[in-house]
Amino acid sequence: MTASAPETPPLDAFRGDRVYLGADHARNERRTWIAVGVSLATLTAQFVGGLAFNSMALVANALHMTAHVAALAVAALAYAVARRYADDPRFAFGTGKVGYLAGFANAAVLAVSAVLIAVESGRRLLAPQDVHYDGALGLAGVALAVNIFCMWLLRPARSHAHDRDGDLNLSAAHLHMAADVAASVLAIIGLGAGRLLGWDQADAVAGLAGAALVAHFAWRLLSRAGAVLLDMNPSAELTAEIRRRLETEDARVIDLHLWRLGPGHHAAVVVVAGEAALRAETCRARLAGLPGLSHVTVETRIAGPDSR
Incomplete structure (x- = not known):
């Protein structure tokens, strides 16, 4: 069961989202x-x-x-x-x-x-x-x-x-x-x-x-x-930091994928389950400012007996 509706930002917000070239x-x-x-x-x-x-x-x-x-x-x-x-x-x-x-x-x-x-x-x-x-x-x-x-x-x-x-x-x-x-x-x-x-x-x-x-x-x-x-996890440190920022007493990360998009750029797909309804934008805000994390997809769920 999904607890949050997808956001609908303006179309211009996505311009340049696919550009993951190195700084130099x-x-x-x-x-x-x-x-x-x-x-x-x-x-x-x-x-x-x-x-x-x-x-x-x-x-x-x-x-x-x-x-x-x-x-x-x-x-x-x-x-x-x-x-x-x-x-x-x-x-x-x-x-x-x-x-x-x-x-x-x-x-x-x-x-x-x-x-x-x-x-x-x-x-x-x-x-x-x-x-x-x-x-x-x-x-x-x-x-x-x-x-x-x-x-x-x-x-x-x-x-x-x-x-x-x-x-x-x-x-x-x-x-x-x-x-x-x-x-x-x-x-x-x-x-x-x-x-x-x-x-x-x-x-x-x-x-x-x-x-x-x-x-x-x-x-x-x-x-x-x-x-x-082959999309191997490029950074155990960044993975651990994402998990640390998103997990609380009543929420936990139940799925997390991290891979490299280009020099200095990474993408993450995260599924967070909580006892109460969570907002995806709240989770994204917690990840703001992480160096090298350029693309984030967050799904939130209400934790239940079938959550893993």
Whole structure:
């Protein structure tokens, strides 16, 4: 038995209700496109240089960075799509999850690139080849500098640097560049060991280590993006706070669902049962001001012998 009638606010009250984009959406989109251009130029130089100097570490970096350029382009397009269709009524809860979908796709690309690098590095480990170390080391150093610049460019805004509810699309792009930095460092170590110690297999070992790092980053991204796409509860703390604000001596929460709509935005559906009639607007007022709670649906019931 429902104790409160649905509210009938003016139609204008619902305008913009589906827009759940991150606070730094425009900034992040602009910086991601810049990173695409810089990374594209760098990977071209790395690939050509890797073939010219016969360095597997450089070729592996180029292959890995090719996946990153594609991933960065997907991330940039995700920002553009989310912005373009933010007000489209066909999306019941807006386009805030487009970035998470892009992050999941990028994680899958990372995983594939890790396998390709590992296979080729393993082949080179079994059959070492001559490497032109001086030229390869110089090019690897340039690639490292570019990767560090892109990683800095894609850093989260200071206000969201430690926000678990921040923009995962940007975090994925930033993580891609962090993987590139790590892979570049490993490539330089492998090339340096080969040049100084004469160990031709060091280059391939560096490629294998880079593949392991890429696989680790891919798993982290898959886990984070998958949790959002499957509507897993994003915050035990926010769930507990909603329950605390709504439950009283004569009312209790009998059903509560919380999920993420986009960076910094959450939705909640709550059913509250009480011994006396409750007003839905009263419950909503108790939840007003909760950080990150952008969409709330409340149903109230009179508690009875069948209430659970």
